[in-house]
Amino acid sequence: MTALPDFTTALFVPADRPERFAKAAASRADAVIIDLEDAVGVAHKTAARAHVATDFTDGPVILRINAAGTRWHADDLLAAARLKLSAILLPKAEAGETLDVIARGPAAHLPLIALVETARGIAEAHAIATHPAVQRLAFGSIDFAADLGCAHTREALLSARSALVLASRLAGLPPPIDGVTTAIGDEALVFDDARYGQRLGFGGKFCIHPRQVEAIRRGYAPEALEIAWAERVLASGDGVISIDGTMIDEPVRIRARSVLQRAGLMERSIR
Known part of the structure; x- marks a missing residue:
């Protein structure tokens, strides 16, 4: 199996709108997701499948298949x-036979991103994350809220988001990808949602419009004050010391290294 590329921003584009594929790649999102599922009506799914291609970009292309x-x-x-894809995005991911079938099937060589968006999926998050076929988790927050019958708010979804972050860490996976912000034109809200997800431990966020890409990238990038703090901490040596009245020890240095590593990832994605 090939390795899944790092990405922080991933932009959905409907599979039945091939004229938008190159425009999605031009958005500077880290990856383009061609969507055969929610973005395509039932009557058009077979025709949409024939439009799927990867030759419109040199960057990562992910295919969201139907569940x-x-x-x-x-x-x-x-x-x-048959396609030169970077990954498959599996909606309604749950543990059990489905993942086994994919792992033995014709696309077994492709990395699998498990999109968890049901109550059962959250309950089985650890089993999904540790399945050999799965290389990253993602949160389908809108579908999850519908399945649970809860509000699509930060408070209502906190435990589910935390479950995916924890399952990813325990399985040694990259931090999960957070769900979409449906407010296309509210870049302040998109940025704030991205910053919230980053603080919970997510590693990126899905986009549904090119206007969201830069706001999400900024939301996941460390702020200048964070970077300056991390540099001061790592310049302080080892052992327990105090900086500005705050205790600094090895766990704090681990967090500082994480900030600088994240800053490096952001710089690579912008280039």
């Missing part, structure tokens, strides 16, 4: 196997 149990799932996997 297991739908009549399009098997054909989506066959199509994915």
Whole structure:
């Protein structure tokens, strides 16, 4: 299996709108997700599959297939196997036979991102994260709220988000990808949602419009004050010391290294 590339921003584009593929790549998102699932109506799914391509960009292209149990799932996997994709995004991911079938199927060589968006999926987050086929988790917050019957608010979704962050860490996976912000034109809200997700331990966020890309990137990038703090901490040597009246020890230095590492990832994605 090939390795999943690092990405912080990933922009959805409907599979039945091939004229938008190159525009999505031009948004400077780290990855483009061609969507065969929610963005495509039932009557158009078969035709949309024929439009899927990867030759419009040199960057990562991810294919969101239809969920297991739908009549399009098997054909989506066959199509994915023939394409030069960076990953498959599996919606409604849950533990069990579905992941095993994908791991043995025609697209087994492709990295799998498990999009967790049901109550069962959250309950099985650790089993999903530790499955050999899965290389990253993602949160489908809107579908999860619908499945649970809860509000789509930070407070209502906090435990689910925390479960995915914890499961990813325990499984040794990269930090998970957070769900979308539906307010396309409110860049302040998009930035704030991205910053909130980063502080919880997420490693990136899905985009549904090119206007969201830069706000999400800024939300996940360390602020100048964070970087300056991290540099001071790491310049302080080892052992327990005090900086500006705050105790500094090895766990704090680990966090400082994480800030600088994240800053380096952001610089690479901007280039």
